[in-house]
Amino acid sequence: MNQPHHRPDPYTERPWLNPAISPFIQIQGVTKRFGDFTAVNAVDLAIYQGELFALLGGSGCGKTTLLRMLAGFETPTEGRIIIDGLDMTEVPPYERPVNMMFQSYALFPHMNVFNNIAYGLRRDGIKSDELKRRVNDIIDMVELNPLTHRRPHQLSGGQRQRVALARALVKQPKVLLLDEPLAALDKRLREQTQFELMNIQDQLGITFVVVTHDQEEAMTLATRIAVMGAGQFEQVGTPADIYENPQTRFIAGFIGSANLLSGTVQDCQPEKGTDDAPDTSRVQIVTDEGNQLLSVSTDRVVAAGDAVTLAIRPEKISVTLQDSAVSDTADKVPDNAPNTVSNNGSGTVPGYVSGNVPENVLWGTVQEMAYLGRLSTFRIKTDAGPTLEVTAPNQRRVLDNRHLIDWDDRVRLTFSSDSAVLLTR
Amino acid sequence: MGHADKHRIGDLLQRNWKTLVTALPFIWLLLFFLAPFFIVLKISVAESLIASPPFSALLDWSDGGFPSMTINTDNYAYLWEDELYLRTYLNSLKIAAISTLLCLLIGYPMAYGIVRTSGTTRYLLLLLVILPFWTSFLLRVYAWIGLLTDQGTINDVLLWLGLTDKPIRLMYSEFAVYVGIVYSYLPFMILPLYANMEKLDLALNEAAGDLGAKPLTAFLTVTLPLTLPGIIAGCLLVFIPATGEFVIPDLLGGGNVLMIGRLLSSEFNANHDWPVASAVAVVLLILLVIPMMLYHRVQSRSTNAQPSAETA
Incomplete structure (x- = not known):
């Protein structure tokens, strides 16, 4: 505050603090029940444009269900999901301005790298030159050039991860959803890919929502983290907020050790x-x-x-x-x-x-x-x-x-x- | 010494057990499949005789030490000349093809449905598909007679409902044969399709949807191409035996349905013309070897594609 010219504008770095900006994704009172089991319980969340937001929690905490509701694979039992001002609650996945990178990558095994990436554009009726240009641009970005004619089973884990990322990015979605994007990679590759993800997010300015169980991954990647437990948010904040100022015993024990x-x-x-x-x-x-x-x-x-x-x-x-x-x-x-x-409990301590x-x-x-x-x-x-x-x-x-x-x-x-x-x- | 020998046999077994395990079934096939085939082939080039056996010998030893071989291709020429055989072959292929298509249309959604269920329901449904095998095939075809005849259950119900005033002719028609074949061979379509679909990652459909494919497009661009090996396997498993089917056209089709299996049987039993019957069988085999080779090619291609080569 004393030296404002040395600090970046707090609002561009932290849009959630700016009351003038309205959130890009709004999750309003969303509940999802599967039979008797409540996977997500009356959750409210606002995610801002350009954020790299992490949903962090152990298995069965409801983070993946929440992500799948953003993608449109699950419909909330109650509540609304608003993306860029439009109510998306009932909109099927194929009409949402959202793309997802699956945990298993879900690459089409019968198509080569080029056709996997081109799949989404073809569904939008994009053809020939524009199709080639857009696919090749994204292939350049994720450095897959020599592999465009390979089938998924001929690629290494890291290469598959890049294809999955490219396929989800090529349609320039408003929101990119990533389900455990780095879980299948070994440690060294994971660290390298973390920074690449952050670079890509920075370059494209697409809002990322990442689901992860790895608190270190969430800490490194995210602008903000929502820690989930039993279908609800335990705490939402920046990595430093959550690490240095945990609100509950659960958070203190879950993030790092304490x-x-x-x-x-x-x-x-x-x-x-x-x-x-x-x-x-x-x-x-x-x-x-x-x-x-x-x-x-x-x-x-x-x-x-x-x-x-x-x-x-x-x-x-x-x-x-x-x-x-x-x-x-x-x-x-x-x-x-x-x-x-x-x-005696006297004053001297x-x-x-x-x-x-x-x-x-x-x-x-x-x-x-x-x-x-x-x-x-x-x-x-x-x-x-x-x-x-x-x-x-x-x-x-x-x-x-x-x-x-x-x-x-x-x-x-x-x-x-x-x-x-x-x-x- | 005997002890040492036993040891060496044991060693030999241990070293060569893989060869043995594969060799035994091959020897079995050689003895009981290939050898009879050559016998049939031999008879098909013989001449019909009124004798026992009712055909001429391939090798004639009467001329001193050197045997003379007589190959008689008349039987094959006869099959070509008599229009009946050609028509019967074509009709068999037509019935088999249509039955296969019907099995696919019924079996594909069934297999897809079974894969989408889970746990106990899935195994129960699979059990229901396999259950008919526990009863004799012949018995099940006879049961269809009881359903299809003029006095059968289906006509009884139709009459009772007042939908018809006299029994509809169901038995001894191509319709009855289709019913019989589709009923009998449906499990052979469902099981390979199920085995193929079980490996299918449901996330692929979600990925297609996520990338903008409507459900029908997702099916046509992802599910269908990926289940193609299952479709081909199922179709061949139905088509091949259906072409040569004898019991179903004999019992349900009677004399009204031309199928090669029946013709072969009447040639053999009624006409006692073993050479012509054998020629019919050899031509049928050649007709069926083509789709079998196709199947083999698809199989080996799909197994070659399976192992995930970790090429960096």
Whole structure:
């Protein structure tokens, strides 16, 4: 805000924040039932033009059913689907300005690459020169030139994926639906294809709706993510919103990994926000396991005695060896004085130190260590009770298999109150 | 020593079991299919005699050590000269072709419907298709007589409903033969079609629809070409045996329907003209080998297309 010329216009990057723009796809109160089973339950969603929107969830959460309703393969039991201002709820798939890339790719096995891609254009009555030009343009874009006469069974998985993409894009749909577009590719190809998809989307400006079960894929690809569970949206937001500010325990556990500590609110102190940050409160909670006192800042309204959950990501906890920790910093805590609430509940709170020093300090022992190359993950049993998962980047080379922190080491864990998230659901 | 021999036989079996497994049926076919065929071929070039057996020998050993071979092509010439045979062949092919088409028109939607169901329903429907095989074919054709005769069930119902005042002639007509053939051979159409359609990915139809194809266009451009191997297999399985069919035209068509199977039988049994009967059989076989070779070509082409070659 202070330097507007350095930032892109927030509305072109984030059209959903601009009240002047109306959404391109509107899903209004859509429910889909199959017999007794409710696959999608009264869902509302607005997707804006040019977005790369991800529907993320585990199997059976209703994400594919929602996508199939956008494509027209399923008709909603209740609710309406509006695309570019037109009610599409009852319109059959072959009359929708929408194309889909199928999870299995669904390439026609009896046609070569060219004819697969040309299929949609032929249905629109496009012939000869224009047909050739448009098919060849898209073949150039997905770099399939030498393969136009191959049949699908003569192509590799990655090539088939490109044909499927080209076939869906060649009709220049208003919306491209992608059902698990990268699921069938191996890891290396998947990463490469992710960026290609993003480039193509950027080039063509077509609105993409991607269904995926892979949270990493959703995080990399999407402008916004809707996390689905049991036929409803758990949270809709940008990847950073969802990762850094999960609204529920489900989200915190589903996206990335998180240490979830249930506890009770002991104290709630409001803090005045600055220009950049809204008002928050600093909340003291006591964990159910081990009566550990922890401090967390939140914009949620809670009162003393509320049952809450504190979520802290493994990478947001820093871990140091106990010996170096004691010598490095001023907060000298004896080994035999764990940070538990004193029985009288007086105002002095060990472990909570204001100022530049970390607000939450715990001591513990490394129970398990996994070396993953660029980082290591630890399971640390804290003296107070809860076991925490912590990851640390391996900034120094590990030589002679001597890890800086290893099994059974005594360690100090610290995290600041705004690194943790307070959850009420 | 005996022990060592047993060992070697075991080794031999182990190394060559694949050859053995394929060789045994081949030997069987050679003995019981090819050998009789050559016997028939031999008789077809013999002369008819009033003797036992009622035909002349191919090789005459009477002339010292050297046998003399007599090949008599009169029987084949006779088939060509007597218009009856040509007409009967053509009529057989016509009846077989129309029956095949009827089976396809009935069987294709049935197979498509069965594939679209799932679980128990699918297996129940398939069982119903196979169920007639559990009763003797002959018995089932006889049952049709009971339905089709002037005093049969169909005419009884029609009379009772007042739709006709005297029985309609259903038996001993081409109509009865069509009914019999379509009824008997329908499973042979449905089963290969089912096997082919079962492999069909339903997403392909959705993809066609998604790309702008209306249901009929999607069927014509995607489903139909992809089920073509099943259609061809089913058609040949119906057409080939229907052409030479004997029981159905004999029992349901009587003397009114010319079919080569009946003619062959009367040549053999009534006229005792084994050489002409054999010639009729050989010509029939040659007529049917053409579609069989066609079938084989389609089969081998489709199996060659199946393996998904991972060419980068």
